[in-house]
Amino acid sequence: MAQQPLLSLPEFQNVSTGTLVVKEPLNFWGGARVKPKDTTKSEPVYEPATGRVLCDLVPCGEEEVDAAIKSAHSAYLKWSKLSGMERARIMLEAARIIRERRDEIARAEVANNGKSITEAQVDIDISWQTIEYYAGIAPTLSGQHIQLPGGSFAYTRREPLGVCVGIGAWNYPFQLAIWKSAPAMACGNAMVYKPSPMTPVTAVILAEIYKEAGVPDGLFNVVQGGAETGELLCHHPMVAKVSFTGSVPTGKKVMEMAAKGVKQVTLELGGKSPLIIFKDCELENAIKGALMANFLTQGQVCCNGTRVFVQREILPQFLEAVVKRTKAITVGDPLCEKTRMGALITKPQMEKVLGFINQAKEQGAKVLCGGERFVPSDPKLKDGYFLSPCVLDNCRDDMTCVKEEIFGPVMSVLPFDTEEEVLQRANNTTFGLASGVFTRDIARAHRVAENLQAGTCYINNYNISPVEVPFGGYKMSGIGRENGQVTIEYYSQLKTVVVEMGDVEDYF
Numbered sequence: 001m002a003q004q005p006l007l008s009l010p011e012f013q014n015v016s017t018g019t020l021v022v023k024e025p026l027n028f029w030g031g032a033r034v035k036p037k038d039t040t041k042s043e044p045v046y047e048p049a050t051g052r053v054l055c056d057l058v059p060c061g062e063e064e065v066d067a068a069i070k071s072a073h074s075a076y077l078k079w080s081k082l083s084g085m086e087r088a089r090i091m092l093e094a095a096r097i098i099r100e101r102r103d104e105i106a107r108a109e110v111a112n113n114g115k116s117i118t119e120a121q122v123d124i125d126i127s128w129q130t131i132e133y134y135a136g137i138a139p140t141l142s143g144q145h146i147q148l149p150g151g152s153f154a155y156t157r158r159e160p161l162g163v164c165v166g167i168g169a170w171n172y173p174f175q176l177a178i179w180k181s182a183p184a185m186a187c188g189n190a191m192v193y194k195p196s197p198m199t200p201v202t203a204v205i206l207a208e209i210y211k212e213a214g215v216p217d218g219l220f221n222v223v224q225g226g227a228e229t230g231e232l233l234c235h236h237p238m239v240a241k242v243s244f245t246g247s248v249p250t251g252k253k254v255m256e257m258a259a260k261g262v263k264q265v266t267l268e269l270g271g272k273s274p275l276i277i278f279k280d281c282e283l284e285n286a287i288k289g290a291l292m293a294n295f296l297t298q299g300q301v302c303c304n305g306t307r308v309f310v311q312r313e314i315l316p317q318f319l320e321a322v323v324k325r326t327k328a329i330t331v332g333d334p335l336c337e338k339t340r341m342g343a344l345i346t347k348p349q350m351e352k353v354l355g356f357i358n359q360a361k362e363q364g365a366k367v368l369c370g371g372e373r374f375v376p377s378d379p380k381l382k383d384g385y386f387l388s389p390c391v392l393d394n395c396r397d398d399m400t401c402v403k404e405e406i407f408g409p410v411m412s413v414l415p416f417d418t419e420e421e422v423l424q425r426a427n428n429t430t431f432g433l434a435s436g437v438f439t440r441d442i443a444r445a446h447r448v449a450e451n452l453q454a455g456t457c458y459i460n461n462y463n464i465s466p467v468e469v470p471f472g473g474y475k476m477s478g479i480g481r482e483n484g485q486v487t488i489e490y491y492s493q494l495k496t497v498v499v500e501m502g503d504v505e506d507y508f
C-alpha cells in the first residue's frame with residue numbers, strides 16, 4: 001500500500017478565516033498533483049467569508065483532459081480485476097483517513113465554500129460514511145444463476161462501466177465528489193472528477209487520500225475547469241458515463257453531449273421543493289424543520305423546501321415563531337464554532353439572491369426579516385458575501401420567488417386551506433427533487449407522500465440524508481439516483497452468459 005504523506009492537510013490544521021492561500025497544483029492524475037499547462041487562462045477563486053483570493057483556477061485543456069482519462073483507463077484495467085473484498089479493504093482505509101482528518105478537511109471546505117464549520121464537519125462525516133457504505137456493498141456485488149432445459153444454464157455478471165466522469169456543484173464540494181466516486185469505485189470503475197471552478201480545493205485532497213489508502217495511480221483523478229473542460233470530458237470517447245450535479249440548463253447540455261456518445265448519465269439537478277405544514281403538526285418540530293429546509297449552507301441546497309405551505313389556521317403562530325428563530329441565527333465567521341450561517345459562495349451569487357428578494361417585494365411579498373447584506377463586526381469579514389436569512393410573507397404561487405430556484409437563504413411562506421388544494425399547488429412545478437410534510441395524522445402523512453411528485457418526501461423532518469437512502473429527482477430535477485443500494489445499478493452493467501451443456505440444435 002502506498003504510504004505517502006498528504007502534502008496539503010497540515011496547512012489546514014490551524015487555518016483561520018482570512019489566512020489561507022493555496023499554492024499547490026489542483027489537478028491530479030497518474031497518482032500525483034499536476035501543474036496546469038496554460039496559466040494564461042487563470043481565474044481567481046475567492047474565499048467567501050473575506051472576498052480575498054484563495055487560489056488561482058487554471059482550466060484544463062484538451063491534452064490535460066485526455067491525459068487524465070487515459071490515466072483513469074489504465075487504473076480501471078487493474079482495479080476492475082480486484083475482488084470486491086480487495087476493493088473494500090482499500091476503500092475502508094480511505095474512509096478511516098477521512099475520519100481521522102475530518103477537522104482539517106472541514107476547515108479547507110469552509111475556507112473555499114463559506115459554510116459554517118459545524119455543517120462542514122457533518123458533510124465530512126457523511127463523506128466517510130458513504131465510502132464505508134459502498135465498501136460494504138462491494139463484496140456483495142454478484143449475478144444470478146438461471147437454470148435452462150437439459151442442464152444448460154445462464155448466469156449474469158455485474159460488471160463496471162469503465163471510466164466514469166463526475167462533474168460537481170460548489171455547495172457540497174467534498175461530499176459530492178464522494179457521492180459519485182464511492183459507488184463508482186465499489187463497482188470497479190475509475191473516475192475523472194471535475195469540481196466546480198468555484199470550489200477546486202478539496203477534491204484534490206480526496207485524490208491524495210485515495211492514493212494514500214492504496215488505490216492504483218489514476219483511479220481517481222481531478223481536472224479543474226468550467227464549462228469548456230466539462231464539455232471535453234462529456235465528449236471524450238473513452239468515457240462510459242457522466243454523473244452530473246448542477247443546474248437544470250447545464251444538465252440538459254450534459255445529457256445532449258452524453259447522448260452523442262450513447263453514454264449513461266446520472267443528473268442531480270435543481271429544485272423548488274414544497275414543505276407542507278398541517279395545522280395538526282407538532283409546531284415546534286415543524287418550525288425546526290422549516291429552518292432545516294431553508295437555511296443550511298446559506299440556503300444553497302438543491303433539495304431545500306423553499307415553498308413553505310402553512311395551513312391558514314396556524315399561520316400567525318408559525319410566522320411569529322419562525323421569524324423569531326430566523327432572526328436568532330448567528331451569521332458570521334464560518335470557522336467560529338457558534339456560527340450557524342456563513343457566507344454565500346460568490347459576490348454574483350449574493351447579488352443574484354438580493355435581486356430575487358427585491359423582485360419579490362416588487363411583486364407584493366412582505367419581508368418579515370432579513371434579506372439584506374450583512375456586514376459582521378470583525379473587520380476581516382467586511383468584504384465577505386454574507387446575507388441575513390430572510391422570511392417572505394404574502395407570497396403567491398405566481399411570484400418569481402415561489403417559482404424559481406433562488407439558491408440563497410430565502411423562505412417563501414404560502415397559506416393553504418385543504419389537503420387537495422395544497423397537493424395540486426405543491427406539484428405545480430417542473431421540478432421534483434424533494435418535498436416534506438409535517439402532520440400528526442399518520443394516514444395523511446403517507447397519502448401526501450404518495451401524491452407528491454418528488455424523488456424524496458420527508459415526513460416530520462427535512463434535509464436529513466443518510467447514505468443508505470436513495471437521493472434524486474423526479475421531473476426536471478434529474479435522472480438516476482445517488483446513495484443507497486440502487487446506485488450500484490447506475491455504475492455497473494449486467495452481462496448475461498449463456499452456457500450450453502448439450503449439442504447445438506440442428507435447425508438448418
Ligand SMILES: NC(=O)c1ccc[n+]([C@@H]2O[C@H](COP(=O)([O-])OP(=O)(O)OC[C@H]3O[C@@H](n4cnc5c(N)ncnc54)[C@H](O)[C@@H]3O)[C@@H](O)[C@H]2O)c1
Pocket residue numbers: 167168169170171172194195196197225226227228229230231234245246247248250251253254267268269270271301302303405407433473477478
Ligand atoms: N440534485 C442535487 O443533488 C444537487 C446538488 C447540488 C447542487 N445542485 C444544483 O446545482 C445548481 C448549483 O450549482 P452550480 O451553480 O455549480 O451549477 P452549474 O450547472 O452552473 O455547474 C455545475 C457544474 O457543471 C459544470 N459545467 C458548466 N457548464 C458545463 C457544460 N457546458 N458542460 C459540462 N459541465 C459544465 C460547472 O463547471 C460545474 O462543475 C443548483 O441548481 C442546484 O440545485 C443539485
Ligand SMILES: C[N+](C)(C)CCCC=O
Pocket residue numbers: 171172296300301302303463464465
Ligand atoms: C445533504 N443534503 C442537505 C441533503 C444536501 C445534498 C446535496 C444537495 O445540494
